[in-house]
Amino acid sequence: MLRLAAALLLALPSGPVLHEFDIPTKNAGPVGIAAGPDGTVWFTEETGDRIGRLAPDGTMTQFKLPVGAQPAGIVAGPDGALWFADMGLNAIGRITTDGHVTEFKLRTITPKPASITVGPDGALWFTERARARIGRITTSGQVREFQLPLLRDVYGIAAGRDGNLWFTEVRNGIVGRITTAGHFREFHTSPGAGPGGIVAGADGALWFTEVYLGRIGRITTGGKLTEFRLPANLAYPNLITAGRDGALWFTETRADAIGRITTNGKVTSYEVPTWQAAPVAITDAGGTIYGTEYAANRIFELAER
Numbered sequence: 001m002l003r004l005a006a007a008l009l010l011a012l013p014s015g016p017v018l019h020e021f022d023i024p025t026k027n028a029g030p031v032g033i034a035a036g037p038d039g040t041v042w043f044t045e046e047t048g049d050r051i052g053r054l055a056p057d058g059t060m061t062q063f064k065l066p067v068g069a070q071p072a073g074i075v076a077g078p079d080g081a082l083w084f085a086d087m088g089l090n091a092i093g094r095i096t097t098d099g100h101v102t103e104f105k106l107r108t109i110t111p112k113p114a115s116i117t118v119g120p121d122g123a124l125w126f127t128e129r130a131r132a133r134i135g136r137i138t139t140s141g142q143v144r145e146f147q148l149p150l151l152r153d154v155y156g157i158a159a160g161r162d163g164n165l166w167f168t169e170v171r172n173g174i175v176g177r178i179t180t181a182g183h184f185r186e187f188h189t190s191p192g193a194g195p196g197g198i199v200a201g202a203d204g205a206l207w208f209t210e211v212y213l214g215r216i217g218r219i220t221t222g223g224k225l226t227e228f229r230l231p232a233n234l235a236y237p238n239l240i241t242a243g244r245d246g247a248l249w250f251t252e253t254r255a256d257a258i259g260r261i262t263t264n265g266k267v268t269s270y271e272v273p274t275w276q277a278a279p280v281a282i283t284d285a286g287g288t289i290y291g292t293e294y295a296a297n298r299i300f301e302l303a304e305r
Contacts, residue, residue: 018258018270019301020277020293021058025050030292030299032074034082035285038097042082043281043292043299044071051084051095054290054299063099073115073281075124079139083124085113092116092126092137104141108133111145115157115197117165121180125165127154134167134178146182156198156239158206162221166206168195175208175219187223190215197239202246203263209237209250216240216250216261228265232257238280244287251279251291258282258291258302270302 023030029047036042041054045062049069053061065071070088077083077094084093090111091103106113111128113135119125126135132148134157148154153170160166160177167176169186173193178184189195194212201207201218208217210227214235218226230237236254243249243260250259256277258270272279278295289302 016270016302016304018272019303020272020274020296020298021054021060021301023048023052023062023297023299024060025062026297028052028297029294030297031072031280031294032084033281033283033290033292033299034074034076035283035290036082036097037076037080039286041283041285041290041299042074042076042095044074044084046070046072046087049088051082051093051101052299060299061099063095063101065093065101066103069093072113073117073126075116075118077124077139078118078122083116083137085116085126087112087114087129092124092135092143102141104137104143106135106143106145108145111135114155117157117159119159119165119180120163125157125159127157127167129154134165134184136180144182146178146184148176148184155196156208158198158200160200160206160221161204164221166198166200168198168208170194170196170211175206175217177221187219187225189217189225190227193217193227196237197250199240199242199248201242201248201263205263207240207242207248207261209240211236211238216248216259216267228261228267230259230267231269235259239282241282241284241289243284243289249282249284249289251282253278253280253294258289258300272296272300274298 028045112130282291
């Protein structure tokens with residue numbers, strides 16, 4: 001069942017201010033970002049072959065990966081380390097807070113792991129964009145992969161409040177659900193939607209971006225779909241996260257903006273100061289919103305200061 005709702009654009013609040021931090025590596029290509037267990041923010045440098053760390057005082061540290069790594073999605077693991085998807089080396093990586101890196105190679109030929117999350121079973125779950133698979137890796141490095149029926153562009157993944165994993169298929173306009181035992185079901189969104197990032201909201205539903213239609217989607221664990229139009233026609237909403245304020249925060253890559261949508265569909269937009277910054281990933285770290293600016297080679301911080 002589909003219900004289409006119009007989102008309301010609110011005036012920009014005067015409180016939050018967006019700050020930007022330059023990444024030392026030239027053309028690093030920052031993509032993924034996650035709040036770390038050490039009170040810092042960790043991010044991936046897709047073309048810089050590095051993992052970066054940003055401290056609250058603005059201090060930035062970088063950790064070198066093997067040449068050709070191309071790290072993408074990143075998440076804080078249940079073991080106190082950060083785990084990331086390594087597209088270039090076709091592996092899942094683990095980095096401790098003191099910078100020690102371990103990589104676990106996947107057996108599948110060129111799977112291109114992209115997004116990664118912590119599952120309800122304590123393992124790390126990830127998507128394989130090139131092989132239409134959902135992968136699972138334990139903190140000890142044991143890997144299992146689940147094949148989807150057709151070759152599809154599997155992108156985002158998130159743990160749902162129903163004890164399952166939810167994922168997106170960009171090209172086919174599908175939001176899928178997979179149990180920890182590997183049983184899956186797929187739900188269709190609007191034609192041409194291009195679902196990208198996905199996250200569980202405070203309301204128990206899954207929220208996701210519709211990259212090509214410029215919308216934010218919401219799907220209940222029972223499959224009821226609602227879509228919210230964004231004010232900017234060319235917003236290109238990309239990745240999304242759940243904020244501590246109960247709202248959903250997302251990047252608008254082409255609009256150079258950060259969006260916020262409440263669970264009843266009210267939207268606020270925060271402009272990124274840098275022109276053509278191309279914000280991609282986003283996370284909430286202790287109530288402060290952080291994200292990556294791919295083209296500007298920066299990390300942004302949206303905070304009350």
